[in-house]
Amino acid sequence: MIAAPFTVAAPAGARIRDRLRVTVVEAEVVRLIGEHLGRLQRADLAVRVRIGRVPVKENRRAERKKNLTAVSSSRWAGAMTRTSEDQYQLSLRCLFDERAGLRRAVHTIEKRLAVPCGQRSGRTRGFADQGERWAKQRRLAMLKSRLAQIEKRIEAGRPSIVVGGRRLARARHNLAGAQLTEAQWRQRWGDARLFLTADGESGAPYGNYTITVAPGDGSVSIVLPEPLRHLANAPRGRYKFSCPVRFTHRREEWLDRATANRAVRYDIVHDPVRDRWYLDASWSADTAVPPTPQEIREAGQNLLGVDLNATHLAAYVLDPHGNPVGEPVTVPIDLTGPTAQRDGRLRNAISELIHIARAHHCSGIAIENLGFEDARTTGRETMGRGKRGKTFRRTVAGIPTARFRERLRGMAYHQGLVVIAVDPAYTSVWGGRYWKNPLQQQNQQTTVTRHHGASVTIARRALGHRARRRPGVTARDRRIAERGTTGQAVPAPRTRGTASPPRTASTPDEGDKTRPRQGDQLTLFPDLQDRSEGHRTSLASRDSAGIGPYRQERFTPMAPGATLAPWTISRCSTRPCAPDFPPTRSSPTRT
Structure with a gap:
């Protein structure tokens, strides 16, 4: 059964990026903020994992946020607890997906193992030989072992989360294969574990109080955590950067939200390969219903x-x-x-x-x-x-x-x-x-x-x-295409009442040719009313010159005093009819 088509939903949000051209001192300040908040966020994530699979009301987010506020700020603490919850729920969904995939793989191998080698049972085919069957038995045992571990993690509510990425963590054990030195790996590992995310807030100045970007001059300022307030160069414990930010892509949408004090989320990201800092702005889009x-x-x-x-x-x-x-x-x-x-x-x-x-x-x-x-x-x-x-x-x-x-x-x-x-x-x-x-x-x-x-x-x-x-x-x-094909997606009705004059052997056509072709032949048809009354024409068959028989139709004599019914001229596209030109030695005579 083929599923019905559907329109893909519109995007739920937008994300734009611009480069943050910080100085050496400013880069050091940003790194200190990211490392401090990163340690706090990882500690909060560990606490959330130990709580396990519980309802939302029992995840103790308010208590965790209160403890983080004392060493950062209220808004930083809210962003960290929200990130921890999102990472935990995403990891659980990944565990469920992996369990479903392992179950499908185990079921497929078990079905094929139940069929003898080289044979079929319905639509299930057995393995080709004993060697392949033995290899699949080993793979089945491995898959069942992995499935048991996944089910144990799901039951305990303890997913495996690597802050910074599992791929980068595994590269530490094979630096030669990753083409990295130990110093390069440590720099990438530290940059991946920075936390510089500030959630937006509707009603706050320019949509975000923690990281603020002024729409006029593009100046960027950030709220410092409590232990780093001594680094502030602006009032109320803020640090203002000397470099402006100009979002060029989708700038109008960002300006509409920032000037209206609507929520805009900002993330500060560092690219260790290019050694560049970037500022990302993201927001949720209005709900749009696409046409069906x-x-x-x-x-x-x-x-x-x-x-x-x-x-x-x-x-x-x-x-x-x-x-x-x-x-x-x-x-x-x-x-x-x-x-x-x-x-x-x-x-x-x-x-x-x-x-x-x-x-x-x-x-x-x-x-x-x-x-x-x-x-x-x-x-x-x-x-x-x-x-x-x-x-x-x-x-x-x-x-x-x-x-x-x-x-x-x-x-x-x-x-x-x-x-x-x-x-x-x-x-x-x-x-x-x-x-x-x-x-x-x-x-x-x-x-x-x-x-x-x-x-x-x-x-x-x-x-x-x-x-x-x-x-x-x-x-x-x-020529077949000019006459019209059959079975089109939308059938076009055959035209009636053409005004083209009868063609003769001496009348040139569009190629300066005088020889008539089959597609140019015209025939007379009575209209619908005369057909219902039984009027017919009679055409003789061809002579021994031999171009083939023509269709013969009989004619019903008219009553005395009757007049000829109107006729319409239409191009014949199905069977050949008698051409409407004077009879010659090789042409049939009209009766």
Whole structure:
């Protein structure tokens, strides 16, 4: 059962960044503040973990905040306790997800172990040989051991949290592999454990009292914790930086909130590789309800279908009736290198998609509702075996499905485009089977792949049309296409009452040709009223010159005093009829 398409929700907030060009002294002050608050926040997180899984009213947040206020400030304490609660709840959700993945993997292996090697039981296939079966038995024992540990942690409510990142913590034991010295690692480890986060507060000056950014001159000031008040250079225990901040990206939105004293959260972050300080501003967006797929279909606008792959994006523009328009689009993406470079290339690819959608007057972008979390957790049990299966798993792991979906949702929303997610079932299969060859015939100068066919299937599914291509939609011959094809998405009625004069053998057509062609032949048809009264025409068959028989219709004689009924001239596009020119030696005579 294919799930119905749905519109992706609008982004819940925004986050912008600008560089904080601090001096050496100011950088030292910021580092002292971050280290002091970081120690307090880690201690509070340890207390929260020891409390365990309890209702919200029993997490003792008020008591913990009171203890932190004595060594920092009330607002700093509120930000630290909120961060500790968020980290704890997120870690619990990760434990639940890991337990679900391990259970699926154990269930899959146990089902296959119940079937003898080389045999099938229904849709379950046994392992190829005894060697593979023995290896899977060992993996099953390992998975069950990990599952038991996860269930024990969930029952005790004690998730494993590494402040600073588990990957960086493991790099300490393999500095050569991480290409770091001990001093470089310690600097990165210290920067990752700094705490410089101030939650916004509606009604406070410029939306945040702890870290304040003035909209006029961009000056930045920060409240010092109680033990560091001796470093203040501004009234009321504040430290003011000499460098201004100018948010260029989405500056108008930030100004609207800051000048209206609406809540804005600020984070001070240090990049140890470039040795730069940055100030991030974030806020929650107003709730926006995007239009439903039914409303988008009723609007009668184009739609851009996109198929996400490991190395490129395949796209195609469709009209409101589900017909491909123009040429296929291929946007390459290179997801190698550092994280910042990968994110930049992904944003560049999404920007190109948005530019294409706006150039073709599309109302939205249709994508697959991909979620490879289950596939990544089950791993080798469901994604193939051997070298081919390993390559496929690496390809799946390299596709940034979640990041692409979130980036596309935010960037498309600010450009006035709607993102529609559809069921990914059989899109590539049907796209390659029903759309690849017809699209290649239409675009002979461009290489069409099955991924372009999948993008057409995705967009058609978002528009509510069937994914399979009807026969006769795409004609291979140009003359056949001029006569009109059958089975279109929207059938066009045949025109009646054309005013073109009868063609003769001596009348030149648009190519300075005098030879009549089959598509130019005209025939007489009575109107609907005369057909119901039984009027018919009679056409003789061809002579021995032999072009083939014509259809013969009998004529009912008119009553005395009757007049001829009106006739209409229409182009014949189904069966050949007698041409309306004077009879010749090789032409049939009209009776």
